Amino acid sequence: MKHITLSGDNYQIGHQLGEQGSDAYRNEVRATALWGHTSALKNSSLLQTMQQQVQARFPLLWQELRGLADGLQAPFDEVFAWNCRGDLLPSTSDGCTTVTGFTDAGEPLIAHNEDGFPQLRKHCGMVTVRPEQGLAFTSFFYPGSICGHTVAVNERGLVNTVNNIRASERPAGMPRQILARAALDAATIDEAVTVLTSEPRGGAFHHSLAQCGDERIVSVEATGTAQHVQINHQRYGHANHLIHPEMAAVPQIVTGSSASRQQRLQQWLAEGEDKALNPDQALAILNDEQHADLPILRRDPADPDEENTLATAIFVIGATRVSWTLFTEDRQHACLSGQQP
Helix, strand or coil: CEEEEEEECHHHHHHHHHHHHHHHHHHCHHHCHHHHHHHCCCCCHHHHHHHHHHHHHCHHHHHHHHHHHHHHCCCHHHHHHHCCHHHHCCCCCCCCEEEEEECCCCCEEEEEEEEECHHHHHHCEEEEEEECCCCCEEEEECCCCCCCCCEEEECCCEEEEEEEECECCCCCCECHHHHHHHHCCCCCHHHHHHHHCCCCECCEEEEEEEECCEEEEEEEEECCCCEEEEECCCCEEECCCCCCHHHCCCCECCCHHHHHHHHHHHHHHHCCCCCCCCHHHHHHHHCCCCCCCCCCCCCCCCCCCCCEEEEEEEEEECCCCEEEEEECCCCCCCCEEEEEC
């Protein structure tokens, strides 16, 4: 899997990111039913409201989106709609599983399976972004999408991993992918939480956050109608649906895969919730295929949610530095690794 570096102003960064994904966007993304559903809503009043909100609140990210569309050689309204797919539609083909805990040395650890369209596997990668304004960061990227809604770490050592939530109610509010990208400019966990739980908000995400020099691992479930933040002191596992007890009344869609993965995580936690979590152990549970039909590690071409595990990222958050490794089809040997800052 490739690792690229982009620099410049926000428009230039978006444009370069668009150029990287233009062929895949044209040939793969546009061929999906999901793209068709979102594109059909590109002129909707809901999307127009979202555009106004983004332009007013995050003008630099608005320029990044403009650059992305131009780099993709695609109409802006269409690309904006694609980046709002989870705000427009009740269910999208974004899954993901996250586990968190603390190593034997007491360092926070966040590990994450990034699940998405299997046909995009060859077209994804890691990108290091150095903008003229805002913080530098390293993130997984998909063709046609801005960064931040997958796994990322910024220059302040702030790690953010993201799970899709299929909330039934998605009011007119700030798009979830825009908020996730904006959180990469946060200097602290608390600043990131403020961004992610701000209102008005459209679609829903779960975020796992940790940072160099901060002992906390923070779990955020944020929807357009409710938000909850908790600190995880022991091993924790989250598939892509709301599980905080305080969010039980929020309507959502829970697919069979999401329910199965969460059930397996709960079994794993019951076996050692109070134990340390080291990278090999995190990788082992994210490689789990105990459930024959709906496993944590998703490799079935006929997956019912149209998702496969494209990559697994493991972050170990030290006092002054974050070390990360990325696994793809070879589940035992990392294909990429790095440190931030």
